[in-house]
Amino acid sequence: MDKHQLAQKAAQEVDVDEVVRLTQALVRIESYYPGPGEQPVVDFLEPYLRERGFKTTVQAVAPGRPNLIADLGEGPGGLILEGHTDVVTHGPLERWTHPPYEARIVEGRIYGRGACDMKGGLAAAICAAVAVQKVLGAPRKTLRLCIPCDEEGLMTGIKAFIRAGYAEGFAGALICEPEENQVCLWQKGAMRVWVRFQGRMAHGAMPYAGANPIPSASRFVVALRELQAALQAESQHEHLGLPWITPTVVEAGAGEGQFNVIPDQVKVGLDIRTNPGQDHRALLARLGQAMEESLEAGVSATLEVFEDRPATETPRDAVLVQAVEQGLRLLQMPVRYGGVPGATDGTFLSAWAGLPIVTIGPGGRTIPHQADEFVEISELLSAARLYAAVSVQMLLG
Template sequence: MSLDRVGMFVEEKEVVALAQQLIRIPSVYRPGVAGGNEERVARYVEALLRDLGLTVYYEEVEPGRPNVIAYYDSGKPGKTLLLEAHTDVVTEGDMDGWSYDPFGAAIANGRIYGRGACDTKGNLAAAICAVKTIQRAQIPFQGRILLCIPCDEEGMMIGIKHFIRRGWANGVDGAIICEPEENQLCITQKGAMRAIVKTYGKMAHGAMPLTGINPNTRMVRLLLRLEQLEQAEKERLGEHPMLGWPSITPTVVQAPVKGEPQLNVMPDQCLAMLDIRTVPGQDHGELRMKMEAILEELAREDRDFRATLEVIEDRPWTQTAKDDPVVQAVAESYQAITRKKPVYNGVPGATDGTYLHQAGVPIITTGAGDRHIPHHADEYVAVDQLVETTHLYARSALAFLGA
């Protein structure tokens, strides 16, 4: 049977209804709030996958924050393809900014509206419906499809880290990361380092600053040097054709670090948070050493300069070759489905695929949804694109697994 025939078994109403059901189960992580986590949507998905006859595992990463893992096994030896889509969504924010109920999953103008419609419950629905489509089509293949449906992609990615620690990524030959990329084939993504820098001084009266040491002015000097480092990295690397420029962005500056601020009190500490985004060619260890060298240089220039640098998260950039089998399977399937050449691109942020790549799994990121819509009010996914994504996941899985 031709691979192209699998598309005959995709049911639009099925994927739309599942996407709506997932959106209607809020899964914003709200610490300390009853039901403010991914548990309800994970339980729904677990039951659905068991009903499909898959082998399903439910693993709690933290209380109320589970991963759901499921296998669809051909019964024949072969490769393993991973489809990965997270259950958590970001906050809906100010309700007044929405034209539609963020958890209503309304359909209007050929779009499904709601928090997570684009990022990434629509694509989670497409991945599950792709497996259902393959079951209905009964096209023989070798190996198995592994579904990873983790918690906390929007936070510190504890779900995918737990998945890897538990050994689930071992033996996976390729992964499709189901994220909103307009069905473009993203074969690279930026790395991310999250860092906290602190400068230390001595509290004093604002009218008598010389009796103390001002950490704020010293933080200003440090941030300006980091801006110079950012520019040097841009000049060294140039603009990446898919990812753009590397960046070192101070996002939070806070003084005092503890206690109430007061206009006539010079604080004893100042804190800045850095969102650092890297591109292929940057070594995170070397970049950290360059930042530490700046602290040492400033300390030599000013005997009262004291500062610390703490990297609290380190996510490497990823890059997968176009001739990798998982990329080839998706590219060939995209062209067969759309009669168009695939558009290759990069992910401007980090995904769970960051850690899968680090664990040795070749990844490609693709899925339905305008890449600029996630986290916006009136988030949506186009129905026709979501159906196309279901076709793409189903056919790509069969192509990769030798159907």
């Protein structure tokens, strides 16, 4: 058989019942943080993969927050299948029609926290890797399951994975996030920024005795609308849409009940999303200018970037992209292109490790983080078959 026939065979070898069972098993393990964390998922998956012939490594990232790495084969030039183990909190339970950790199946959907983002995609990747093993045995190139913690936070899991050298020697990575099984070659960049306005406390009845930072902070937040409009006029991406500057946190006040005290500080948090080609340093300079222009007498301000994630773009002619497109055609699935509106672990696999990435996986992109999160079983099975077919092509290419 040639590699395309073997790719189709691997897709056929995917155990569809096990994809569903494994997704349900993973959803039933609570792994939000702060809370139980990701250790229980790793405790479940490490022996599961080892019993199926994978070489497993548990990488400690933080207390109770490990990465799991599982390999098939030992040679260079292979493929990474990536899926994180953490989920966001379930929030108020009364908002859920289907309990968040029961993984109920209703009308062809699996409901539960993480079903879509992204325990469904992780289960699909694992079952695909098992199917590849059935067809290829121990391949000459390595198929690596990268199963990190903390994607929903500061992505410390994937950063630790890369720093330890686990991304070296691979030809690319499939990021198994919920993107409706679209071929996503573009991801937005992101910056997380604190802007702190410093004034001087005073009695509310005598504001002239102090320096109130709230009006300066307010002027700054209003000015962001003008800066955002300028950025949007400069960049509109076919698959990613518009860039955004979103204030998400405003903190001020001298303490609970202190309505008669002018506070000495206001803290503004910004979630900034950019398109490929937008220079983060230039944007920060414009933010700094807007900050300085907002200041009133006696008030100063500082700007701190505590997370900087570049936008990514994978060339259409990359070997991995060609393998994904071929896999879709082999399985008679539509080849649809899309963009990732947020950052993923793939951001750092691309920007830090220099790997070509394609983000593609089961689940609607607007479903994550909501009550009654779900994944369509049909999408789940299609993703697992696709991952198996792409893996074979990359391992034999």
